Amino acid sequence: MEIVHELLVKLFPALAGLPPWLTLALSAAVPAVLLVTFMALGPIIYVYAERKIAGFMQDRLGPMRVGPYGLLQTIADAIKLLFKEAIFPRGVDKFLFLLAPCLVVTGAFLPFVVIPFGERLVGADLNVGVFYVVAVASLSTVGLIMAGWASNNKYALFGAMRSAAQIVSYEIPAVMVLLSVVMLVGSLSLQDIVQAQAGGLPNWFVFRYFPLMPIGFLVFYTAGLAECNRAPFDIPEAESELVAGFHTEYSGFFFAMFFMAEYTEMFIISATASVLFLGGWLAPHPALQAVGPLELGPLWLIGKSWALVFVMMWLRWTLPRLRVDQLMHVAWKVLLPIAMGLVVVVGGLTLWPATAQGFVWDRYVGWPLSLALLAFLAYVMVGARRWQARRIRELAA
Amino acid sequence: MASEPVAPTWQEEDLDTDEMILQMGPQHPSTHGVLRLELRTDGEVIRGVRPHIGYLHRCFEKHAESMDYVAAMGNSLGYALTVEKLMGIEVAPYVQTIRVLFAELQRIASHCVAVGTYSMDIGAFTPFLHLLRDREKVLDLFEWTCGARLLYNFNWVGGVSHDLPEGFTRACRQLLDEFEAITHPELMNLLVGNKIFIKRTAEVGVCSAELAIAYDLTGPNLRGSGPKNDLRKDEPYCGYETYAFDVCVGDGRFGPLGSCYDRNLVRAMEMAESAKIARQALERLEQGEKSDVHEKVPKRVKPPKGEVYFRSEAPRGQLGYYLVADGKAVNPYRLKVKSPCFTAMSVFHVLARGMYLADIIALMGSLDVVLGEIDR
Numbered sequence: 001m002e003i004v005h006e007l008l009v010k011l012f013p014a015l016a017g018l019p020p021w022l023t024l025a026l027s028a029a030v031p032a033v034l035l036v037t038f039m040a041l042g043p044i045i046y047v048y049a050e051r052k053i054a055g056f057m058q059d060r061l062g063p064m065r066v067g068p069y070g071l072l073q074t075i076a077d078a079i080k081l082l083f084k085e086a087i088f089p090r091g092v093d094k095f096l097f098l099l100a101p102c103l104v105v106t107g108a109f110l111p112f113v114v115i116p117f118g119e120r121l122v123g124a125d126l127n128v129g130v131f132y133v134v135a136v137a138s139l140s141t142v143g144l145i146m147a148g149w150a151s152n153n154k155y156a157l158f159g160a161m162r163s164a165a166q167i168v169s170y171e172i173p174a175v176m177v178l179l180s181v182v183m184l185v186g187s188l189s190l191q192d193i194v195q196a197q198a199g200g201l202p203n204w205f206v207f208r209y210f211p212l213m214p215i216g217f218l219v220f221y222t223a224g225l226a227e228c229n230r231a232p233f234d235i236p237e238a239e240s241e242l243v244a245g246f247h248t249e250y251s252g253f254f255f256a257m258f259f260m261a262e263y264t265e266m267f268i269i270s271a272t273a274s275v276l277f278l279g280g281w282l283a284p285h286p287a288l289q290a291v292g293p294l295e296l297g298p299l300w301l302i303g304k305s306w307a308l309v310f311v312m313m314w315l316r317w318t319l320p321r322l323r324v325d326q327l328m329h330v331a332w333k334v335l336l337p338i339a340m341g342l343v344v345v346v347g348g349l350t351l352w353p354a355t356a357q358g359f360v361w362d363r364y365v366g367w368p369l370s371l372a373l374l375a376f377l378a379y380v381m382v383g384a385r386r387w388q389a390r391r392i393r394e395l396a397a
Numbered sequence: 398m399a400s401e402p403v404a405p406t407w408q409e410e411d412l413d414t415d416e417m418i419l420q421m422g423p424q425h426p427s428t429h430g431v432l433r434l435e436l437r438t439d440g441e442v443i444r445g446v447r448p449h450i451g452y453l454h455r456c457f458e459k460h461a462e463s464m465d466y467v468a469a470m471g472n473s474l475g476y477a478l479t480v481e482k483l484m485g486i487e488v489a490p491y492v493q494t495i496r497v498l499f500a501e502l503q504r505i506a507s508h509c510v511a512v513g514t515y516s517m518d519i520g521a522f523t524p525f526l527h528l529l530r531d532r533e534k535v536l537d538l539f540e541w542t543c544g545a546r547l548l549y550n551f552n553w554v555g556g557v558s559h560d561l562p563e564g565f566t567r568a569c570r571q572l573l574d575e576f577e578a579i580t581h582p583e584l585m586n587l588l589v590g591n592k593i594f595i596k597r598t599a600e601v602g603v604c605s606a607e608l609a610i611a612y613d614l615t616g617p618n619l620r621g622s623g624p625k626n627d628l629r630k631d632e633p634y635c636g637y638e639t640y641a642f643d644v645c646v647g648d649g650r651f652g653p654l655g656s657c658y659d660r661n662l663v664r665a666m667e668m669a670e671s672a673k674i675a676r677q678a679l680e681r682l683e684q685g686e687k688s689d690v691h692e693k694v695p696k697r698v699k700p701p702k703g704e705v706y707f708r709s710e711a712p713r714g715q716l717g718y719y720l721v722a723d724g725k726a727v728n729p730y731r732l733k734v735k736s737p738c739f740t741a742m743s744v745f746h747v748l749a750r751g752m753y754l755a756d757i758i759a760l761m762g763s764l765d766v767v768l769g770e771i772d773r
Contacts, residue, residue: 138750154420240758318523318587320516320597
């Protein structure tokens with residue numbers, strides 16, 4: 001906030017004469033407006049991306065009609081949802097029914113405050129940042145249960161109960177993994193966690209303490225996938241079983257709010273994963289951190305997060321859905337033991353000075369692994385491309 | 398006025414205080430049409446299920462040859478063969494081959510929907526669209542030949558409505574090439590071999606061979622439980638005995654025999670077998686001599702007095718027509734249909750007991766019912 005204040009005063013010297021409470025409010029409003037804009041406009045991009053990705057995976061084009069390549073489709077959809085009548089079925093608890101989407105959206109938006117987009121680009125660098133993210137993200141669970149209960153619909157109730165069971169179960173392994181990273185850094189502040197990974201790609205946590213941290217990353221990502229109710233863990237809104245789950249009875253803008261919250265949560269989980277494991281706003285090499293005076297930090301963070309969001313979408317359009325008991329099995333019998341073991345092992349390592357910065361072989365892990373990953377991706381993409389070309393040739397024949 | 402104390406007709410323990418009645422359907426995304434299931438649920442567990450049918454009555458007294466709207470070609474073939482059997486018409490080999498070709502193409506198209514919607518029931522959306530893409534190609538061929546895409550009036554009594562158009566065999570061969578080279582392996586990798594898919598289906602809805610026979614399951618539902626029963630082999634018609642193909646049965650590789658996985662696997666493998674038969678039929682069409690497809694079509698379909706029962710292997714199982722003619726009218730005096738979906742639905746409540754809510758969908762999809770055949 002001080003930075004914003006300085007900047008404002010520098011840009012508009014007249015502001016220096018204002019009373020302190022007003023300048024404080026002004027300088028708080030600037031980042032808030034920026035963040036809210038980013039949060040509110042983000043889902044428009046994600047929904048478009050999701051529909052396009054789904055289309056390409058399913059051998060179709062996706063939205064093509066509104067605007068060039070269907071770029072304006074989601075905007076049109078958003079406008080449609082805004083103007084649609086919000087229907088209240090008979091027997092709903094109106095207060096809770098209205099409160100629920102607000103809570104869900106709040107829970108999805110609040111973690112943005114602490115996500116660091118750059119060295120000084122952060123809403124508030126809380127010293128309990130990780131704890132704060134976990135705490136406010138759970139708020140949406142309350143909203144989901146509220147929505148299911150207030151809807152007076154049995155499918156919605158099923159969805160609410162499922163989501164409560166699921167999110168509560170998956171939060172535990174996720175938090176355990178967060179704990180192991182926090183122990184390594186010795187700080188709960190997200191900014192400190194990013195700074196601890198400074199110095200290029202091999203210093204990112206996902207490549208350190210091989211193979212401990214990669215496992216931790218996978219556990220956190222899987223649990224995060226479940227926490228934002230995405231396939232293959234989308235049982236709270238399993239459309240083939242529960243029609244639409246907890247938001248069956250919602251329409252118009254309130255439905256849009258649930259939708260927005262889902263996509264925002266996807267970004268939050270991905271951003272948290274990138275901050276904790278992929279170096280946050282740090283570039284793979286320090287030389288790429290800035291172009292002249294221009295800091296590239298936000299771009300790196302958003303790029304990493306979007307890559308993870310893409311993987312989420314990829315999984316959604318590939319995998320079938322798990323059943324409730326299998327879901328619980330994954331959480332309690334697979335992820336939780338791994339996460340607990342991770343906490344114990346990492347906790348032990350922090351007491352051992354020799355491994356304070358990682359294992360000896362760690363500097364041989366980061367670059368080769370990421371290069372291998374890139375090579376694999378290139379191989380797969382070229383393969384897909386050639387397959388497509390062959391198919392077009394066959395069709396033409 | 399003092400009233401007599403009325404003895405309660407129920408006691409507290411009679412009430413299912415813990416159970417919730419959940420009406421699934423008729424407007425539910427995965428009840429495959431308009432089936433209504435009355436589920437007694439205890440949390441996620443199903444204590445009992447009662448299917449209610451009859452929401453899709455489309456006056457099928459007048460539409461007997463295409464009740465199964467996903468595979469109307471198989472139905473109309475059965476009906477035409479029944480009437481031909483009554484009238485004693487023997488069609489030319491060329492027409493028979495066309496009929497076999499179209500029946501097998503229809504089987505591929507029908508199983509594309511069955512397996513595709515099943516993948517959607519389990520939660521994987523992508524295989525559905527990949528399969529529907531190939532179904533569309535088959536329907537394009539049908540449209541090219543007889544002008545209709547869904548309900549065909551193609552199989553006439555004594556022949557077929559249209560001869561194959563010029564270039565049909567080449568287009569059909571290309572379709573089969575694409576199907577065998579791309580879609581089918583993709584399906585096997587993406588869906589049938591998927592670990593989550595196997596976990597969701599391999600131990601669910603297990604129907605033993607005895608139970609399947611007792612409830613008169615037929616077609617892929619029966620073969621999924623193990624018996625190698627296929628009318629194309631057992632009581633060949635249309636010259637099926639001259640084609641080389643295998644009858645696919647469930648193998649119970651990942652769980653007990655007769656599970657949802659096996660039933661679905663049988664359908665997935667049958668598509669490849671159908672493609673094989675279609676290829677053989679195409680060869681015969683190219684090499685054999687042509688004949689007029691309307692040659693044996695009677696001027697007036699007026700069967701002699703008598704009754705006849707004929708059953709054929711439709712994509713969903715044995716489809717039987719019992720036809721009574723009084724020898725006076727053009728319309729049948731009586732027509733009864735034994736449809737495979739109706740009997741498949743009858744075993745539903747037995748298999749569904751005690752399973753999870755999500756498995757209900759998996760079971761229903763694996764039985765592959767088409768409501769048009771049930772509600773008639």
